[in-house]
Amino acid sequence: MRILIVGCGRVGSSLATLYDKSGHEVNVVDEDEDAVHRLEPEFHGGFFKGVGLDVGVLREAGTEGADVCLVATDGDNTNLVVAQIAREQFHVPCVVVRVFDPNRAKFFEARGLRVVCPVALTADLMHQAVSDFRGEDIE
């Protein structure tokens, strides 16, 4: 698959390494060129310096024709706009976006984006851990 990753922080770089190792064609975009050091030296894919909102950079990084676009910069609004550009303008079939704020996550999920909300997930998992420990579902 051709995979574009916007945001090369901990999450973005882990995903880039994962997909690169399993032989996929990976391109990464980050506004900070030092972020390239989060990728392993043997990373085969491309690294593009630029802000995700920059349609020119997205195009250069091969958004058009990508099978998957994963968006995980540190800004919720940047992520939401980049994800919409990838979907609406470049017609990437699978766009997944990280959004910290549960309210914005819910709203844009209802509009058809695939949203991962770490805050909601963490709360759910911690609640589940307590329930598991107690051996009952706590409301």
Added chain:
Amino acid sequence: MNPFILVVGGGKVGANLSRELLANDFEVVVIEQNPRKHAALEKEFEQAAIMGDGTEVSVLEKAGIARADYVIAVTGDDEDNIIISQLATEKYGVKNIIARVNNPSNQQTFDMLGVRPTVSSVRTILSMVEHRLPHQRLLSLLSFEEENIQVVEVILSENSVGVGKKLRDLPLPQGILLVLILREHESVIPHGDIDLRPEDHLIIVTEEGREDEVCDLIARDRDEQS
């Protein structure tokens, strides 16, 4: 009851705008997330200045977005202005919005996502400079996005194909209307007997997207291929 305007972003634009709106008897609330800027706003606008991230639902609701007649997104970040506008129209059913475009290269993203109308001071200044100091023969003056109509200015040179022709002999198709000729600082109302001269500035109303066709019909160099 006075119309209620919610201004998101209390920088220079937001603060000055809020002041003017209040002076014109609008009800105004302004949201600003920077504590220092918010403190200054609070001094002037008192409880109408709300501190917080204007892209957060709880902050928008505290500011009263659900009853806003107008939401104006004028933060310094284009992505924030887009999200604010989308939340306002789609989540809260706000009828009227204005979004500020900071970086003109993001304009296409606002347009693509249907966030309109937009205001860009950079673009406005640029078009004024181009109008005064044209170095291109086609300038965009005004765009009515909803109506799909735009007003352009075409500047003729000695070599333009239209020069020397009478207007009645110009092959202007439907949908392209010459409304005014600016000639040596005077305006000339077009009619069939007028012939076009070098340095004429033609004000033309056209359907969106046909500006190149206009240019090609009138202002193309004679020796240039159509």
